[in-house]
Amino acid sequence: MWRMCRRMLSPSCLPISLVHVFTGEVLELTNVHRSDMGSYLCIASNGIPPSVSKRYIVQINFHPKVVVSNQLVAAPIGSDVLLHCYVESWPKAMHSWTRENGIKLMNIPKYHMEEYHINEYSLNMNLTIKDLEKHDFGGYNCSSVNALGKAESTVRLTELHIPTKTTLIPVTHDTGRRKVVIKQKTQPPPTKKPRKKMRIEEVTTPPPAPQIPTRSDWFDQQNEIDGSGYWHRAHFLQIILALLVISAIC
Template sequence: MATHAQGGPLARLLVLAVLHVNFIALGLEPDFLYPLENVTIAQGRDAMFTCVVNNLGGYRVSGDSATARVAWIKADTKAILAIHEHVITNNARLSVTHNDYNTWTLNIRGVKREDRGQYMCQVNTDPMKMQTAFLEVVIPPDIIYEETSGDMMVPEGGSAKLVCKARGYPPPKIVWRREDGGDIISRGGPQGKTKVTSLEGEIVNLTKVTRSEMGAYLCIAANGVPPSVSKRIMLHVHFHPLVQVPNQLVGAPTGTDVTLQCHVEASPKAINYWTRENGEMIISNDKYQMTEINSSAYSVQMRLVIRNIQRSDLGGYKCISKNSIGDAEGNIRLYEMELPNRKSRDDDDGDFSIEETNDVRSSLQGPLREGGPRDEDASFLGGGAPPSAAATPLAPKFFLITALILATIC
């Protein structure tokens, strides 16, 4: 019996079987220590998968004298990428590193969109063991400029269609906002006229556009992969100039300075200037100073400062605005405002004296008549305010003293 056990082939096979069973029972077969983890990476970055296999060294594949090996496979295409540390596929961006113990790492440099898919770490045991993970390649958003609207012009009351297209993965979401934070106005929908601070979608339809909707619109594309991108689209609304005059009648004493103002709205940008009523154009010099202050994208405040007013400066002035669509003008009449006398008492000699008031901080503006003394009962044009305190008649006490002096002389 002993002789048969030592020399017989059946005994040797039995021993190998027992040893194989013992390896399995003791857990000495190759096994994965950690699961293979999914990877999400932005296009152009480097990705890696790490596979940790225990008990691989010395394990013989059934029916083969070679030890077990670790292989990397692209599961969706069934392409073998690498075996142990040797890259099989013709892809210079792939490499495999091994720490000489139990860890194999698949490195993919400069990930591209086509690298996306299922990757497998496989050990050629019998039966074969494997684990898989997914490589997700994300792409930051990018505006497709050839399919996106540029700056545009529409007449007031017309319509505008703003289009914004973007690419990326996941597909980007498009949000519209106004650069100045104003409302985006939608008309003609089931809810009628609506105002929103932001709007989603590739297309924004603006109907019956008004001048208040002029300005920059921002198309913002985002998909959760930084950075978000945007494009600025300028909407120009063209319309006939409009001139508004806050004060059509302006009064000031001679020898003082006065400022005339007009508010102008126009698009495209207008040429603005001042003339006298006879059509003579005014130019900036020591006498006149003209300035413009922008109030918005389409509105301007025109100012004309007239220094050291003389009687020759009195009369009509025009502020004129012209653009490619049309022109408009406003009229202002400048009149002389006479300063009232005021009394003052001289404590030394007790005499009363009359002195002229020269301290004029601002001109009187309103619908008053030009030049000369005013009738107290004169009606004011346009429902203007009553005369100011500076223009009220002298106090009754003053007239009483004057009457007494005249009676004494007589």
Template sequence: VGWVKADTKAIQAIHDHVITHNPRVSVSHSDYSTWNLHVKNVQEEDRGMYMCQINTDPMKSQMGYLDVVVPPDIINEDTSGDVMVPEGGTVKLTCRARGYPVPHVLWRREDNVDLVIKEPSGVKTKVSSYQGEILKLTKITRSEMGAYLCIASNGIPPSVSKRIMVNVHFHPVIQVPNQLVGAPLGTDVTIECYVEASPKSINYWVRDTGEMVISSERYEVKMVVKSIFEVKMVLMIRNFQQRDVGSYRCIAKNSLGEVESSIRLYEIPGPTRKVYQPPYDEEDYVDQYGSAEREEEEEQSNTLVQRAGVIPTLGPPALGTHHTYTENQVPFPPARGGGPRPGTSRSSDLQHGQVLIVGLLPFLLALR
């Protein structure tokens, strides 16, 4: 039995003897009826057709194919590395891989954000992944900045990938949600600025006096990272006082430029204080009510007098008394129970009797 590599016509072995100089090749048999050719640590050059021949007349042979598969591997020297590009520019990313079968290459973003493919005609297409060795990003924007993955696979595990960082450079930009902030004295006040910059900017606060604001007992300065190129600047002023009123500038600087924005902080009145009203005195309330009742009775009496006219008194007043009534006044009627009415005297009672006599005089004359 002989073994031959068909494509190269190289004899591998005859009977028990290995002819090739390849130390990885060996033969075995079982009772001289079953023969085997062994290839250890298979390499790509071992791929191809193998033929075993039986030395009979006529000769008999059988063919077999050895397929050697190779998992994918990225060729680093032919693949792009991290790149920097100005905003609005164009970047071309290349990823090459080897393996057998020939691997295919797929691109996607590490953060799973859609890729924006721009055609020369101006048509934009958003895709979750892009297949091909070359990925071209034209008129690139800051939102396209980030890590890109090129993934090579050919069905033979494992798949491999390479991470390529795309940095888009632009000068700083500041956005201020509220440029005028008011707060009552004694409260904690927070003001904010949103900064976008690449490369990363140096960010700080400055008062209108030129004093730089740093974290202390009065101030708390924080930077909150929102994305790869966006930062939120936060300044909290504790126990806001009159001396804190004024302008605060947020400033951002990087190698491409500097920008600032201003926030005006002012005082607003605090919550109004409630004035305590003591409860009314019940005794005073009764006295007031009695006074109003008396005034109402006086108004009714005055009305009667106005209708009847002024009633003259009969003779001079009693000795030692002197009380003058105006046109709209009449004496108070006697108090119930025979007691004097508050605010009246005995002389006023005499005057009241005189008025009654004068009122009854016409009636007595008519009876006669």
């Protein structure tokens, strides 16, 4: 019985082992592929322990293969951006990130490069560019070189324009003589005027003072109403004569 074991990383970046079992005394591999790389264990057992085993390591040489997940990445100025690259190669290769003008990038505060191995021949390469500036936009090449050849792939980084909010501000126009400032005037909501309290006061008007007739009033009166409704001058003369008599006696 043959057992093939290959170590690799799970999607959560934890190491796992894939095991394939083959029966028979002879294991023949034809048209081998890089996925056939790994450890093969030949186990001999007749039902009586212990079993006997022997391990064979199979390695397949091939030129590098480079694949980028996104060929076009957009990010705004001032942000940090992460570029991904997947590489397969055996024997082991030298990996690097370069600009499209050929300048090789190094691990400095501006750039941060990491490699995560998936198995013996494959890995992920990450490039983080911090605090993007105008000159950072362009092409970034992910390359891998080993004894059998070289491969590379390009990620193009472009600027992402974020729309900004527009605000109204006062505008000043120079007319030559004086400056006119245009502002948007906001009228406050109308306020309710407080109601005035009306006070009602009772005003007492005193009765008119009685008028005392004067002497001239007596002469001005030409008529005096009696029981019959007419004035009599004779009555008036009688009263005067009576007054004269009284004054003579006194």
